[in-house]
Amino acid sequence: MEKKPILELKEITKRYPGVVALDQVSISFYSGEVHAIVGENGAGKSTLIKIMTGAISPTEGKMFFEGKEVIDNSPQKAIEMGITAVYQELNLLKYLTVAENVYYNRFPKKGPFIDYQKMKKDAGEVLEHLGVAIDPAELVKNLTVGYQQLVEIAKSLSRTVKVIIMDEPSAPLTNNELKYLFDIVKKLKDEGLAVLYISHRMEEIFQICDKVSVFRDGHYISTKAVVNTTKDELIKEMVNREISDTYPQVEKELGEVSLEVKGVTTSLLKNISFSVRRGERLGIAGLVGAGRTETARAIFGADRMEKGEIYLNGKLLHITSPADAIKEGIAYLPEDRKQLGLFLNMSVKDNLLFSYYPELAQSRLINNKNATEVCDQQIVTLKVKTPTREQLISHLSGGNQQKVIVAKWMLMDCDVIIFDEPTRGIDVGAKQEIYQLINMLAKEGKTIIVISSELPELMGISDRILVMAEGRITGEVDRDTMTQKKILELASVER
Ligand SMILES: Nc1ncnc2c1ncn2[C@@H]1O[C@H](COP(=O)(O)OP(=O)(O)OP(=O)(O)O)[C@@H](O)[C@H]1O
Numbered sequence: 001m002e003k004k005p006i007l008e009l010k011e012i013t014k015r016y017p018g019v020v021a022l023d024q025v026s027i028s029f030y031s032g033e034v035h036a037i038v039g040e041n042g043a044g045k046s047t048l049i050k051i052m053t054g055a056i057s058p059t060e061g062k063m064f065f066e067g068k069e070v071i072d073n074s075p076q077k078a079i080e081m082g083i084t085a086v087y088q089e090l091n092l093l094k095y096l097t098v099a100e101n102v103y104y105n106r107f108p109k110k111g112p113f114i115d116y117q118k119m120k121k122d123a124g125e126v127l128e129h130l131g132v133a134i135d136p137a138e139l140v141k142n143l144t145v146g147y148q149q150l151v152e153i154a155k156s157l158s159r160t161v162k163v164i165i166m167d168e169p170s171a172p173l174t175n176n177e178l179k180y181l182f183d184i185v186k187k188l189k190d191e192g193l194a195v196l197y198i199s200h201r202m203e204e205i206f207q208i209c210d211k212v213s214v215f216r217d218g219h220y221i222s223t224k225a226v227v228n229t230t231k232d233e234l235i236k237e238m239v240n241r242e243i244s245d246t247y248p249q250v251e252k253e254l255g256e257v258s259l260e261v262k263g264v265t266t267s268l269l270k271n272i273s274f275s276v277r278r279g280e281r282l283g284i285a286g287l288v289g290a291g292r293t294e295t296a297r298a299i300f301g302a303d304r305m306e307k308g309e310i311y312l313n314g315k316l317l318h319i320t321s322p323a324d325a326i327k328e329g330i331a332y333l334p335e336d337r338k339q340l341g342l343f344l345n346m347s348v349k350d351n352l353l354f355s356y357y358p359e360l361a362q363s364r365l366i367n368n369k370n371a372t373e374v375c376d377q378q379i380v381t382l383k384v385k386t387p388t389r390e391q392l393i394s395h396l397s398g399g400n401q402q403k404v405i406v407a408k409w410m411l412m413d414c415d416v417i418i419f420d421e422p423t424r425g426i427d428v429g430a431k432q433e434i435y436q437l438i439n440m441l442a443k444e445g446k447t448i449i450v451i452s453s454e455l456p457e458l459m460g461i462s463d464r465i466l467v468m469a470e471g472r473i474t475g476e477v478d479r480d481t482m483t484q485k486k487i488l489e490l491a492s493v494e495r
């Protein structure tokens with residue numbers, strides 16, 4: 001007997017001015033299966049989800065749930081049917097507790113009052129069921145991004161659910177938290193839910209998914225059982241070309257020491273010392289809370305140093321703010337780009353050039369033609385998918401927004417560039433473009449520091465890796481001797 005799909009889309013098309021986000025897409029999803037959806041940035045994955053959850057309406061096409069056509073889908077209707085989504089952007093209220101977030105907008109009541117006791121207890125049960133060790137009374141702002149993601153999942157599961165859609169749930173997670181997520185996905189599948197899983201990390205598709213569908217440019221390309229395909233085959237279908245060398249290398253020479261960090265101590269860091277040479281790509285590895293981002297922030301003047309000195313090309317720097325750092329030639333692409341990097345109500349062009357204008361102005365290049373040229377060049381280099389440079393950045397897909405911010409920092413003419421998770425949410429093809437740009441910057445003699453939670457990536461693009469744990473440097477490995485095992489050992493050193 002053939003299994004019937006729980007959710008079926010037929011010839012769905014979604015058009016925006018100047019963009020066909022989805023073109024005649026037909027696809028089915030089944031209970032008890034984890035179904036991956038992959039595709040380049042802007043392929044139409046998030047659009048597909050928004051149609052299923054009733055957040056947007058398709059221009060054409062039909063949707064069926066448990067065999068019945070869904071007319072006029074809406075967020076309310078989707079929730080009633082049991083379709084829920086964990087979105088690419090977190091939607092938690094940071095100054096409320098975990099329990100309040102899980103039950104936001106439908107707090108349990110005792111008479112006219114919110115029943116906090118019950119809310120805490122119920123939220124506790126949802127979390128426990130998920131196997132997540134989070135206190136429901138904790139304020140969300142005190143959790144790591146990874147744990148916040150797990151709360152987001154708990155929130156969507158606090159009602160009856162038959163289909164759960166996860167849009168890049170693993171992007172902000174590190175190894176440890178990832179294990180939680182995988183356990184949760186497996187559990188939901190065993191309970192008979194249909195799980196839709198969107199990710200740019202190819203490895204995990206083979207770890208936890210049963211099926212995988214490829215989208216390209218708004219078109220549905222294929223669906224396969226995971227056991228019947230390979231990473232290379234999927235990538236080829238996604239980008240429509242071969243990507244052979246995932247981590248390209250360039251011939252380059254290491255110059256003199258440029259950046260020297262001596263005894264840097266903050267409320268979280270203990271006596272951090274290292275130096276990096278011109279043309280070198282230094283990776284920093286570590287688990288959550290190891291102090292990787294804090295190290296970058298201290299160098300960049302974003303956090304106050306209690307002790308320590310930073311030298312650039314032999315000169316002692318007095319950095320008390322990011323503005324000082326940029327002036328001295330140190331750039332930092334932050335991890336939390338939604339907060340620190342984007343102006344959602346501005347165009348792609350203005351986002352790209354915002355920090356670059358002073359630079360252009362200084363060298364007196366600021367005339368519209370030139371700014372436009374610089375901007376278009378970056379759009380082409382990083383393959384930012386946008387109809388024009390004047391498009392509002394909020395209308396770009398998540399990954400394409402990321403590319404714009406990365407492009408923007410690459411435009412800064414600094415000696416030292418620190419990248420914190422530069423490829424988060426970025427597709428395989430564009431990742432490679434970013435690696436190539438990093439190589440090019442190194443070859444030009446810039447000093448590069450990269451923080452990444454994806455070890456294979458970090459190993460692929462670093463000349464040397466510092467490993468941190470609990471606010472200290474616990475070891476160092478270089479290109480010829482680095483292994484995943486060695487790095488993980490150093491990262492979990494206890495004192
Ligand atoms: N509100 C909108 N207005 C105009 N264009 C839009 C809008 N929303 C999405 N698009 C366009 O539709 C296309 C598909 O976007 P979508 O967000 O579905 O991509 P995605 O596959 O989720 O990509 P990513 O991996 O980057 O998240 C993109 O070209 C995007 O710019």
Ligand SMILES: [Mg+2]
Pocket residue numbers: 045046047088167397398399
């Ligand atoms: Mg998306």
